[in-house]
Amino acid sequence: MTDLFATQPRAPLAEQLRPESLDDVVGQSHLLGPGRPLRLALDGRRLHSFILWGPPGVGKTTIARLAAKAFDYEFIAESAVAAGVKELREAAARAQQALDHHGRSTVLFLDEIHRLNKSQQDALLPHVENGRLTLIGATTENPSFEVNSALLSRAQVYVLKPLSDAELRQLYARAQPSLEGPAFEEPALEAVIGFADGDGRKFLNLVEQLANAAVAAGVERIDGGFVSSASAATTRRFDKGGEAFYDQISALIKSARGSDPDAALYWMARMIDGGVDVRYLARRIIILASEEVGNADPRALQVAVNASEAYERLGSPEGELALAQALVYIAVAPKSNAVSVAWHQALSFVRSDRTRPVPLHLRNAPTQLMKDLGYKKDYRYAHDEPDAYAAGEHYFPEDVPEQRWYQPVPRGLETKIADKLDHLRKLDFEMRKKEKR
Structure with a gap:
């Protein structure tokens, strides 16, 4: 009897070309090259927990698998999107079994680790801390925003870069023996590299799709025109919330x-x-x-x-x-952050100060009782003063000295504003000097 499930589907090109060793990894030479941080760590005698932070398609999963393989560790892969506290505890139990029965340590690879919530991170922490699990996380988000400090302190963060044009060409050279149909002409290859935007997996998928499309269409060459007509419009890398x-x-x-x-x-x-x-x-x-x-x-x-x-x-x-x-x-336009600085200084002052009553002379007095209590008494109406300015008047609460948070810059209109404020402050000085006599 024929087993309908015995024949395995043909793996995508990106999967076929997945590296078998760290030396085969394309890109990330700043981490994996001789004497570089991650290579030095992996050449050591003990694997440590780390988080790989970088854009899609630059080798995060590959590096995690190769690190586990290099140390002959058990490898458990989970997506933080689907893994709850239950799955994380089951992974820890499996790791303990592997250690007890086979003497093998375990790598827990958590894709999209930034999606773990606080309770999940708390459940994971003790198993990483006691060494039951060696954590390798992968994320496209800044881990300092998404991963708690306790977990971060136990996992080194390595930043991965988008693949360069030259590195994508390396991938194409490796892919050529596995491709059917005509080779890509230079303008076509440049176009695909542009579409890929530094994403190796996306690049290989595009190359494979276009090669298959060329075979199906019976074209003799893959040029820039064929790439444009056979490729969907793409956008550059951009995460609306990341x-x-x-x-x-x-x-x-x-x-x-x-x-x-x-x-x-x-x-x-x-x-x-x-x-x-x-x-x-x-x-x-x-x-x-x-x-x-x-x-x-x-x-x-x-x-x-x-x-x-x-x-x-x-x-x-x-x-x-x-x-x-x-x-x-x-x-x-001329630049000034004087208002912004003044506003934040005022906020900071108020938040650190106690609640102070409004001075009586600055309060309104709509009722006779308020007038009898001294509300608005001795208030000087600016429009009735020379130049519509009540020189020497004090508008802060009692016991709060006048502040000079707003300091106009010598640019644009603020040059004139500074001159005006200087003039008014001189009037204040003269009035207060006169009042002291």
């Missing part, structure tokens, strides 16, 4: 702050191309106007708000132009 997201918005902000409109536009384009919520960008541009330009050019805030409203009316892609206009305006 590390790449925060890195790119940080780069956009720093570019605008640094008065480089072209770099700011580049990062905005990267984020929009990657699928960012454009309304989020609009909000960030409004914040930039206040935080980075402030009163050096108050028009920047209005430009940013108008651009956000324009986007709400027009949507994408037309509304994106208004946001680009606002971003460029902010980038080239």
Whole structure:
């Protein structure tokens, strides 16, 4: 009788080319090259727990498997998406059995380790701490945000990089003997490398799909035109809520702050191309106007708000132009963070100070009782004073000296604001000197 399940399906190209040893790994030479940190660690006599942090398709799972193989450890693979406390305890029990019956230690490989919640991390910690499990985690997210400090202190973090164009070409050279159909012409290979965006698994999948498509279509050569027609449109690497997201918005902000409109536009384009919520960008541009330009050019805030409203009316892609206009305006405007600094200093002061009553002269007195209690007594109405300024008046609570949190910068409109404040403070000084006589 024929066994219908005896024939194994043909593995994808990326799986066929999975390295058999650390020397076969393409990329990550900054970690795996001679004398490099992870190679030195793996060449030692004892495997330690570590976390591999990097983008998709750069070898995290491969390195974990090869590390376990190099030390002849049992290998248990779990995805943090599906593994609960129960599965983690079962893994620890299996590790204890392997140690008791065969004298073999165990590697627990946790893919997407950033998805473990606190209770799961707490359940895992004692088994890593006592050495029952050697943990190798893989994550695309910054582990310092997602993994608790107790677990991090027991696991070295290694940062993996996207594969370079040259490294993707190495993968193509290894793949060629396994491919059917014509070879890729140089423009076609360049296009696929661009689509892959440093992701080795994605690159090999694209190469395999295009090679199979070429055989099916009966084409004699795989050129750039064939790649364009046979490939779905792709986007660059961008995680709407992850590390790449925060890195790119940080780069956009720093570019605008640094008065480089072209770099700011580049990062905005990267984020929009990657699928960012454009309304989020609009909000960030409004914040930039206040935080980075402030009163050096108050028009920047209005430009940013108008651009956000324009986007709400027009949507994408037309509304994106208004946001680009606002971003460029902010980038080239004179810069001042004086308001931002003053605001945070005021907040810090209030949060560290006790609750103080409003001085009587600053309170309103809508009733006779309030007037009898002294509310609003001796208040000086600024519009009735020379130049509409009550020189020498004190507006802070009693026992709180006047603060000088807002310090205008010598740029843009704040130059004039600084002159005005200097003039008013001189009037205060003269009035208080007169009152002391």
